[in-house]
Amino acid sequence: MAKIVIISPSIRKGRNSHRIALYFFDLIKEMKLSDVEILDLLQYDFPLFNERLKYQDSPSPETIDFSEKIKSADGVIIISPEYNGGPIASLKNAVDLLTDEWRRKPVAFVTVSDGNFGGTQAIVSLQFSLWKLGALTVPSTMRLPNILSTFDEKGTPHDKQTTDKRGINFIRELLWHIEAKRRMS
Template structure:
């Protein structure tokens, strides 16, 4: 099953690539998943929505269309998600439909959960299935530097690892179920 891991932040000095790498290390343990990273920083999207899609817009939309499921890695900026992520989401429409979306969020204090709640509304409008379980990282308290590897106890890290594993198991279940459903009958729109 193809899973696109979308890194939504394009800010200079971002943490999204670090969180994305952390997540990919855990996701790689799920051999049944064919993972691809779709880092929005690698896409030169236009500042204004053009009359015709640019090559980079088409490339992004193709990646979304190929995937059976998604994991969105998002920061929380001002109790929401970044504009770069909203712009990218809006470039595709039918390509999202009837596919599951899971979230790995990060931020200060709330761990990015306000951003996830905003994203749920957006993805509901696109006829996706958003997963209840996700991974939330509070940058004030959590460290991704592998305290356990340094011989230090890391209960938060163990909880995050378990959360990532459960989320991926559920994403796999939904991804297969929805792929089979799409193959049996067209979605009613």
């Protein structure tokens, strides 16, 4: 079975986007789509990195752990809230930490907001950065607006049937890229 990791990047007190990481975690488990783990940047508590991991003299165990989790994953789902029209800084900090770990890694994007637009602007630079790093960026994205009124704190969607249908299609696109890469390896 493939292994998917979900990056939940918000470190903000009272964060809302973590509920979306919980949603995908539960959906993948419930549908038995793959193995799954959440990489929670609040738990990692990273500093603002002043160098990429491969050039650090004595990287922290947390930093090495994050790198190894990305390296060993078959695919990655990035949950990105939109902050002032771009991805959240804690996410960019973690993306820029790594280099080869991203190369040919299937990566799919979920953008979220508590307003009407669902992070449509954040996706642009985020997808571009991962593409520059050589990731296999999945063209299908999932944009989730109004997450405070559409999901509860545990990540349960109010309209489970419709949300799950979209969510499963989205994950299947990531699984397609994972399988395509497997066949080429």
